[in-house]
Amino acid sequence: MHSVGICGSDVHYWQHGRIGDFVVEKPMVLGHEASGTVIKVGSLVKHLKAGDRVAIEPGALREMDEFCKIGRYNLSPSIFFCATPPDDGNLCRFYKHNADFCYKLPDNVTFEEGALIEPLSVGIHACRRAGITLGNKVFVCGAGPIGLVTLIVAKAMGAAQVLVTDLSASRLSKAKEVGADIILQISKESPKEVASKVEGLLGCKPEVTIECTGAEPAIQSGIYATRSGGTLVLVGLGSEMTTVPLVHAAIREVDIKGVFRYCNTWPMAISMLASKSVNVMPLVTHRFPLEKALEAFETARKGLGLKVMLKCDPKDQNP
Amino acid sequence: MHSVGICGSDVHYWQHGRIGDFVVEKPMVLGHEASGTVIKVGSLVKHLKAGDRVAIEPGALREMDEFCKIGRYNLSPSIFFCATPPDDGNLCRFYKHNADFCYKLPDNVTFEEGALIEPLSVGIHACRRAGITLGNKVFVCGAGPIGLVTLIVAKAMGAAQVLVTDLSASRLSKAKEVGADIILQISKESPKEVASKVEGLLGCKPEVTIECTGAEPAIQSGIYATRSGGTLVLVGLGSEMTTVPLVHAAIREVDIKGVFRYCNTWPMAISMLASKSVNVMPLVTHRFPLEKALEAFETARKGLGLKVMLKCDPKDQNP
Amino acid sequence: MHSVGICGSDVHYWQHGRIGDFVVEKPMVLGHEASGTVIKVGSLVKHLKAGDRVAIEPGALREMDEFCKIGRYNLSPSIFFCATPPDDGNLCRFYKHNADFCYKLPDNVTFEEGALIEPLSVGIHACRRAGITLGNKVFVCGAGPIGLVTLIVAKAMGAAQVLVTDLSASRLSKAKEVGADIILQISKESPKEVASKVEGLLGCKPEVTIECTGAEPAIQSGIYATRSGGTLVLVGLGSEMTTVPLVHAAIREVDIKGVFRYCNTWPMAISMLASKSVNVMPLVTHRFPLEKALEAFETARKGLGLKVMLKCDPKDQNP
Amino acid sequence: MHSVGICGSDVHYWQHGRIGDFVVEKPMVLGHEASGTVIKVGSLVKHLKAGDRVAIEPGALREMDEFCKIGRYNLSPSIFFCATPPDDGNLCRFYKHNADFCYKLPDNVTFEEGALIEPLSVGIHACRRAGITLGNKVFVCGAGPIGLVTLIVAKAMGAAQVLVTDLSASRLSKAKEVGADIILQISKESPKEVASKVEGLLGCKPEVTIECTGAEPAIQSGIYATRSGGTLVLVGLGSEMTTVPLVHAAIREVDIKGVFRYCNTWPMAISMLASKSVNVMPLVTHRFPLEKALEAFETARKGLGLKVMLKCDPKDQNP
Numbered sequence A, B, C, D: 001m002h003s004v005g006i007c008g009s010d011v012h013y014w015q016h017g018r019i020g021d022f023v024v025e026k027p028m029v030l031g032h033e034a035s036g037t038v039i040k041v042g043s044l045v046k047h048l049k050a051g052d053r054v055a056i057e058p059g060a061l062r063e064m065d066e067f068c069k070i071g072r073y074n075l076s077p078s079i080f081f082c083a084t085p086p087d088d089g090n091l092c093r094f095y096k097h098n099a100d101f102c103y104k105l106p107d108n109v110t111f112e113e114g115a116l117i118e119p120l121s122v123g124i125h126a127c128r129r130a131g132i133t134l135g136n137k138v139f140v141c142g143a144g145p146i147g148l149v150t151l152i153v154a155k156a157m158g159a160a161q162v163l164v165t166d167l168s169a170s171r172l173s174k175a176k177e178v179g180a181d182i183i184l185q186i187s188k189e190s191p192k193e194v195a196s197k198v199e200g201l202l203g204c205k206p207e208v209t210i211e212c213t214g215a216e217p218a219i220q221s222g223i224y225a226t227r228s229g230g231t232l233v234l235v236g237l238g239s240e241m242t243t244v245p246l247v248h249a250a251i252r253e254v255d256i257k258g259v260f261r262y263c264n265t266w267p268m269a270i271s272m273l274a275s276k277s278v279n280v281m282p283l284v285t286h287r288f289p290l291e292k293a294l295e296a297f298e299t300a301r302k303g304l305g306l307k308v309m310l311k312c313d314p315k316d317q318n319p
């Protein structure tokens, strides 16, 4: 492994030992945003060889089930997934992964870009499910790492204007830096008030809203804000039950679509990075050698900065 | 006018004078499920002439707005709609309607079938938005008129098995009569229990659930029941806020799509009726001459039978 | 193996030793429309056990490539395919196949129905790519086995009227028997004349045309006949170069889509057969025990009847 | 009117008096790429007022037919279209147009950008029908005005790499200037050779090919070049009959989709121009006052430069 990003879920498993029904019951290696160099390949592997630089898709199919056959392999219940118990992650020096889910990086894509394909993939999958197209106005709730990659992808897919909200002014200024057309800091507004501010700032209701906080008020504002016939994508994961103005969405045919990780995103992400069509490097705010993992995790836990990178190759700590 | 069906909304306006934000503020003619014979046409009308038998689409565009241009004219906020205040309906002898929304009936389609295209259209639009395709297992909540037309359309679109639930045994036996493969009477089960019974009866989770009750527990059971990657369509309209296991839908990518009336359904409904591919006549349980409208409305209000037809042509009271 | 149907391609390999670039270079077992009983399963197989009756999908993936990942595994260039050189088919007593592509048959689906899922799948894939929906008028060129399964599927997906053409009157009467609404025998008409007859008989241009002959005039008539904005699906495979009125399709936005075999069709076909929503049994016109394979192939070669079934289990020659 | 671009079809009508079945039978005003200032509006018009700067969509519906209702109004056979006989165009000082097809320009969009929305719309419609998405490799045949707008839109929709071909080196250097990643000058290569060069240069077959020449060899190379499961969009209009390797497209499921003008493009084009997400100004190579129309047409006829603009407002000849 060369570079491994720390994700909110890594911090959560570390602190709480569980996320929903996934419980850590024995020691588990963390990490699922990773890139590295191939050391050895199995005899059947044709597309990779030792020395190749690769990005790793952490979800790897264990069986060819109905979801795989229709191209939605992220929904396969038996999928292996790095750092989701009981499966080990790849925050370590050496790691073995299904070669079908390792993708060769071109020379002009760095290891850190390779590692960032994981969060970027969440944004790609969300924007793709939202059906973002040329000229769209898009409302993104939340300017955490996931809100930001969603913003970046929405712009790359042709959105004319993306408005991003957050509670934190510093996160919003980062959003501005990576391409937000409009930012809106939320404090005490009701969901309907937020929706009406969004409409005012964009000049019309957005065709697409992508919710990246998991907070109930944000989901509600997403329903109120979205244009009739548009789409609200739920990326943020909140509490089990949510109270929402469902009938308000229904009679305006605002579709509500969830996102579970991603599928079929690595090849297109690599193409975009190779052609310099997206720039994810501003997301990385901290770097630590693997030896300082604890310090790195503390930094992530405190919410300082955005993406903390662990550098696992003692001989090469470059991006 | 020849035949006009009574809809739940007609009864509701009659009894309560409002539905949500639509308030009856001056006398309003009821009725929006109608067919009749053309008496006169405007000079620009080419596709119709006096004497033609027609079915009437009650929603008629008032302007060529953005929703019309993209083919989703049901979402146009300025649309005229029969018997939605302040627009008058067509439960009367003579009525004038935008010719673009009057469709010629072939000789082998009866006036009552023509009137029933309105509720049938709700079922068509719901099944189309659900993306029902060959071999699907479909779960329909509710066996009222809307649940039944949805069932009929789902079968016609190739669903292999449709399971229908209701609280009422008599409604379920009607469902069986018009083609339900499996019926399930609901009493005190929790939403999760309903979902698990549905899975048991179908042998797997349904790809599609179509909710036709508006009841919160039914919506919840729809989310739990639907297969990962499937679709829950909301036809039933309930209270303003609804509490649902949204995250359960989101992480399994069960899309939640509402339905607001319909668009582009009359031509295909007429084709289906003309080719005898669907049979909606069992829905009609009562007929009254226009003079006995009050009695007809009382029958509808008491929930006796399913569809009550008013016969507006004193010289022809045939179906 | 229990029942194996003979396909045009089997006859072609037998007679000519090649189809296009696929050349038979060493002895090859024929047969790819098959069903049978499981004798033994590998240790990792969970969904099947000895004694299960199964239908066999002849295309089985050899690697998880880009086409597999997006759910279009039929396009995988390295796919194994029964009786396509150099891969052996399953017209034999005992045969070993990738368990992921063996599907358990319910008790109420016969072995012959199981074998017929193969040609039926071509029809399903064609109709699905055509986007057939409720009330469509559909034009099917050719009433060979493939034209007939396409007709059956189109009706099951809600087509209001299907018109089938062929050169042969006997094939057209079979089409009528399995559900064609309108049949049209072609002799010397030009493609434009055929298109105009189709429009006349259907009362309007069909939204969908499915070409199942491979003949250039039929493809041309398909372009002329299809309604603006509709779809022409090419199932029939003709000569390398074809002369067509492409601009006529282009400026009316008639999409031209090919079909290469199928993917994701066995589960839905089994659902349809189990619920008795489609009936493919009239396609079988001849049955021979495996010992009389030569006679069976001669029958197929002469074009007598439609589908010739070989019965491979000496103890059970039932359908 | 303020600015009106000259299109190939204008030159063609001027020189030949017809395009296909459209024959100029009486004097006809040319011009359909136009923008100007509103002088007067009808009493029912709400979204515009005198003084508004507007871009004009030249196709305006005459009736609410089936194509309009499904959102594909460009296919309406009775549509009015500027400068398509017998309908007059808008290359003149004062012109009257259906207000539903006049779109207000924001202050930061120039009149010439407004006029260029017309050719840009062809590119938008083509890329949208192609389904271009993030990371796609795209092959555009032809670097005329239409090839260039297609290139610009493909990049804006997230294409990672666009390769453009042409016979002319100067047109290709313009393509490079407006964003082509790779250019390829065609001379005597066979269609298969072109396809193989395209694959070599892109590193893989493109998912999408957009044909903007109408030349038979280019269409053929488009079929050979496109990746299995991809799409070939035909924008270029060639001769009536075309000889193509149709079976090669069919068995690889390369969809062939035509483009007839556009629909629903002005609003998104205005959003893109307003947010500076696309830059079409480099397309304008010549400007003439309306008085020098003949000189302007001669320039266009000789193929000097790309887009020739006529400036119809004697008081304002700015872009």
Ligand SMILES: NC(=O)c1ccc[n+]([C@@H]2O[C@H](COP(=O)([O-])OP(=O)(O)OC[C@H]3O[C@@H](n4cnc5c(N)ncnc54)[C@H](O)[C@@H]3O)[C@@H](O)[C@H]2O)c1
Residues within 6 Å of the ligand: A008, A122, A141, A142, A143, A144, A145, A146, A147, A165, A166, A167, A168, A171, A186, A212, A213, A214, A215, A217, A218, A234, A235, A236, A237, A238, A259, A260, A261, A262
């Ligand atoms: N569906 C998936 O597959 C998937 C994958 C990754 C992450 N997620 C989820 O996405 C969400 C975002 O992830 P992240 O790493 O960016 O988290 P994060 O906690 O770093 O960011 C969330 C941001 O939302 C802001 N926020 C909270 N309430 C808000 C409100 N009412 N309006 C606007 N902003 C508000 C917070 O200030 C914070 O900046 C999390 O819920 C995470 O669990 C889902």
Ligand SMILES: NC(=O)c1ccc[n+]([C@@H]2O[C@H](COP(=O)([O-])OP(=O)(O)OC[C@H]3O[C@@H](n4cnc5c(N)ncnc54)[C@H](O)[C@@H]3O)[C@@H](O)[C@H]2O)c1
Residues within 6 Å of the ligand: B008, B122, B141, B142, B143, B144, B145, B146, B147, B165, B166, B167, B168, B171, B186, B212, B213, B214, B215, B217, B218, B234, B235, B236, B237, B238, B259, B260, B261, B262
């Ligand atoms: N979205 C639209 O455009 C549209 C159009 C027409 C009707 N509707 C709505 O559709 C719904 C159905 O209309 P209808 O005319 O058939 O109404 P209805 O009242 O006749 O039927 C509803 C049925 O649902 C049953 N039901 C109630 N709770 C249930 C539960 N928990 N599980 C199963 N069944 C349950 C009832 O017993 C009843 O038979 C209504 O909410 C109506 O407002 C919506």
Ligand SMILES: NC(=O)c1ccc[n+]([C@@H]2O[C@H](COP(=O)([O-])OP(=O)(O)OC[C@H]3O[C@@H](n4cnc5c(N)ncnc54)[C@H](O)[C@@H]3O)[C@@H](O)[C@H]2O)c1
Residues within 6 Å of the ligand: C008, C122, C141, C142, C143, C144, C145, C146, C147, C165, C166, C167, C168, C171, C186, C212, C213, C214, C215, C217, C218, C234, C235, C236, C237, C238, C259, C260, C261, C262
């Ligand atoms: N794309 C695929 O994956 C796929 C799969 C299976 C079969 N096929 C192809 O489908 C086609 C049909 O297969 P089949 O087994 O039914 O073949 P078949 O030869 O039995 O049937 C073809 C029928 O077309 C009729 N026909 C010929 N010219 C005609 C015309 N101009 N108009 C109307 N009818 C005409 C013939 O009389 C014949 O009945 C073949 O070309 C076959 O290669 C393709």
Ligand SMILES: NC(=O)c1ccc[n+]([C@@H]2O[C@H](COP(=O)([O-])OP(=O)(O)OC[C@H]3O[C@@H](n4cnc5c(N)ncnc54)[C@H](O)[C@@H]3O)[C@@H](O)[C@H]2O)c1
Residues within 6 Å of the ligand: D008, D122, D141, D142, D143, D144, D145, D146, D147, D165, D166, D167, D168, D171, D186, D212, D213, D214, D215, D217, D218, D234, D235, D236, D237, D238, D259, D260, D261, D262
């Ligand atoms: N479908 C529609 O709605 C629509 C709308 C507008 C234009 N068009 C058509 O689009 C086409 C392009 O329009 P334009 O204005 O850009 O025309 P143009 O003539 O200016 O450009 C065509 C370009 O194609 C190049 N070319 C010719 N043969 C080639 C080949 N084999 N390979 C590569 N390049 C080749 C030419 O050198 C030229 O530069 C025309 O056919 C036009 O009729 C269609």
Ligand SMILES: [Zn+2]
Residues within 6 Å of the ligand: A007, A008, A009, A032, A118, A119
């Ligand atoms: Zn993560």
Ligand SMILES: [Zn+2]
Residues within 6 Å of the ligand: B007, B008, B009, B032, B033, B118, B119
């Ligand atoms: Zn109603």
Ligand SMILES: [Zn+2]
Residues within 6 Å of the ligand: C007, C008, C009, C032, C033, C118, C119
């Ligand atoms: Zn076959």
Ligand SMILES: [Zn+2]
Residues within 6 Å of the ligand: D007, D008, D009, D032, D033, D118, D119
């Ligand atoms: Zn033009």
